[in-house]
Amino acid sequence: MNVEVTNVSKKFGNFVALDNISINIPKGDIIALLGPSGCGKTTLLRIIAGLETPDSGVIKFFGEDLTNKQVKDRKVGFVFQHYALFRHMNVFENVAFGLRVRPRKIRPDKKTIHENVMRLISLVQLEGFVNRFPSELSGGQRQRVALARALAVEPTVLLLDEPFGALDAKVRKELRSWLRRLHDEIHVTSVFVTHDQDEALEVSDSIVIVNKGKIEQIGSPIEVCDNPVNPFVADFLSDVNRPLIKQKKHLFETINAPGQGI
Amino acid sequence: MVKKRIVQEPLWVKILLFFISGIFLSVFIALPLITIFQEALKSGIVVYLQTFTDPGVTSAIRLSLLTIVICVPINTFFGIFIAWLVTKYEFPGKRILITAIEVPFSISPVIAGLLFIFMFGAIGWFGTWLIDHGIKIVFAFPGIVLAVLFVSFPFVARELIPLMRVLGKDDEEAALTLGASGFQIFWKVTLPNIKWGLLYGIILTNARALGEFGAVSVVSGLVRGVTTTMPLYIDILYGEYMFRAAFAVASIMTFLALFTIIAKAVLEYFIAAQRKSMEVEIQL
Numbered sequence: 001m002n003v004e005v006t007n008v009s010k011k012f013g014n015f016v017a018l019d020n021i022s023i024n025i026p027k028g029d030i031i032a033l034l035g036p037s038g039c040g041k042t043t044l045l046r047i048i049a050g051l052e053t054p055d056s057g058v059i060k061f062f063g064e065d066l067t068n069k070q071v072k073d074r075k076v077g078f079v080f081q082h083y084a085l086f087r088h089m090n091v092f093e094n095v096a097f098g099l100r101v102r103p104r105k106i107r108p109d110k111k112t113i114h115e116n117v118m119r120l121i122s123l124v125q126l127e128g129f130v131n132r133f134p135s136e137l138s139g140g141q142r143q144r145v146a147l148a149r150a151l152a153v154e155p156t157v158l159l160l161d162e163p164f165g166a167l168d169a170k171v172r173k174e175l176r177s178w179l180r181r182l183h184d185e186i187h188v189t190s191v192f193v194t195h196d197q198d199e200a201l202e203v204s205d206s207i208v209i210v211n212k213g214k215i216e217q218i219g220s221p222i223e224v225c226d227n228p229v230n231p232f233v234a235d236f237l238s239d240v241n242r243p244l245i246k247q248k249k250h251l252f253e254t255i256n257a258p259g260q261g262i
Numbered sequence: 263m264v265k266k267r268i269v270q271e272p273l274w275v276k277i278l279l280f281f282i283s284g285i286f287l288s289v290f291i292a293l294p295l296i297t298i299f300q301e302a303l304k305s306g307i308v309v310y311l312q313t314f315t316d317p318g319v320t321s322a323i324r325l326s327l328l329t330i331v332i333c334v335p336i337n338t339f340f341g342i343f344i345a346w347l348v349t350k351y352e353f354p355g356k357r358i359l360i361t362a363i364e365v366p367f368s369i370s371p372v373i374a375g376l377l378f379i380f381m382f383g384a385i386g387w388f389g390t391w392l393i394d395h396g397i398k399i400v401f402a403f404p405g406i407v408l409a410v411l412f413v414s415f416p417f418v419a420r421e422l423i424p425l426m427r428v429l430g431k432d433d434e435e436a437a438l439t440l441g442a443s444g445f446q447i448f449w450k451v452t453l454p455n456i457k458w459g460l461l462y463g464i465i466l467t468n469a470r471a472l473g474e475f476g477a478v479s480v481v482s483g484l485v486r487g488v489t490t491t492m493p494l495y496i497d498i499l500y501g502e503y504m505f506r507a508a509f510a511v512a513s514i515m516t517f518l519a520l521f522t523i524i525a526k527a528v529l530e531y532f533i534a535a536q537r538k539s540m541e542v543e544i545q546l
Binding site (some may be wrong): 004051072076080084086097101146150153 | 432433435441442451
């Protein structure tokens with residue numbers, strides 16, 4: 001019972017954005033769609049979310065065919081590169097949005113909404129910022145609000161489109177290791193799009209390398225780094241920060257073996 | 263002066279520019295405004311107020327108000343509708359549509375009025391049919407509404423299209439993934455984002471709808487007390503040498519115009535503030 005993308009293709013006019021793509025994402029994993037810009041990875045993410053319709057192919061979440069289901073029936077959480085926070089709502093209202101727009105029958109009562117929202121806000125460590133507006137937050141804080149907002153609807157799949165793309169290098173590093181820890185805590189099946197090799201290697205359980213609308217290789221960070229299947233993958237991963245992988249997989253050894261330090 | 267910028271005009275240039283613009287503004291704007299009120303109040307405030315009990319004047323005011331009450335909401339609705347269509351969807355002929363929105367601005371109002379005569383008048387396309395069914399459009403209230411709708415249509419759409427372009431689709435898509443319905447997205451996400459620009463467009467629509475003379479004068483047929491809006495009635499009064507009454511009605515329109523200008527300035531302030539916060543957002 002996985003998230004399955006089968007034979008998905010998409011064209012924009014004459015431009016082939018996705019050419020017969022198939023991916024199988026095990027439940028609870030976090031995978032990265034990695035590739036140069038314009039390779040189709042964001043289109044794929046948007047197709048999984050239902051924001052874009054594939055020309056052909058099937059999308060299944062845990063056995064259920066969702067290809068013809070609308071976005072709002074798919075139960076996905078989507079995090080945008082530029083946050084897309086509602087600027088006229090404070091942090092609390094932003095996070096509560098997904099619960100408040102539910103039809104009356106399945107809408108939780110006020111108290112439950114309040115509890116859920118506060119729990120999520122503390123999960124993303126923004127307790128002191130409940131009444132702030134997006135314009136009063138830093139980029140990293142905004143992206144954490146966006147994440148809490150996406151998680152509020154209890155998504156079966158969490159989709160992140162270049163979630164750290166708009167942040168400066170330092171915040172980006174902090175936030176990605178934080179995201180990895182958060183994922184270890186909540187275990188929601190997640191897909192994130194990135195063009196940053198280090199980011200993909202550090203955060204994900206497996207990596208899908210996409211180029212020109214096609215999948216070049218799928219594998220764990222170690223696999224793709226150690227055994228690139230073709231020159232493109234080898235070249236694309238040639239300048240990665242290799243200790244990052246070791247750091248994740250052999251955390252204790254790294255600490256105990258100073259020679260192998262970062 | 264402690265610090266002197268290298269590229270600085272001499273003081274006399276500043277003073278000269280200040281005077282020239284001052285004189286220009288007083289001759290072309292301040293003086294006429296003062297004249298309106300001076301002429302209107304020439305025989306005292308009592309006579310001035312009495313003007314507004316004249317049935318011709320009251321019916322002109324009523325007609326003008328009724329026209330904007332009908333036209334402004336319709337144009338607001340279709341303005342939002344078209345701006346939404348143009349900015350959120352891709353379709354062939356989109357550029358042509360955007361250009362078409364501007365047509366009422368580039369056509370002379372008199373010609374706009376004539377268009378409706380040719381369409382709905384006795385000799386027009388639908389003329390015979392309309393007469394057979396006893397429907398009167400030109401030289402009647404519906405004709406005025408149509409003419410005003412036509413000339414004041416572009417303002418809302420023109421204001422919203424650039425704004426909604428900058429805002430993009432992200433917010434709406436975010437709301438969509440969070441399970442909001444189309445209606446909820448519009449009320450809770452889109453409308454709060456565009457409210458200042460929308461209000462600005464509405465104010466301009468309102469000003470144009472109230473002030474329109476040319477197009478309305480062609481379709482109105484000048485049936486006194488029935489199809490004479492405020493600007494038309496001012497013209498009639500003036501033509502009949504009833505200067506005081508003409509200026510009295512003009513003074514109301516001037517008040518409305520001043521209100522419009524102030525509302526515009528306030529809204530521009532809010533729009534600028536919103537733009538600024540959006541820029542900051544993009545930088546972060």
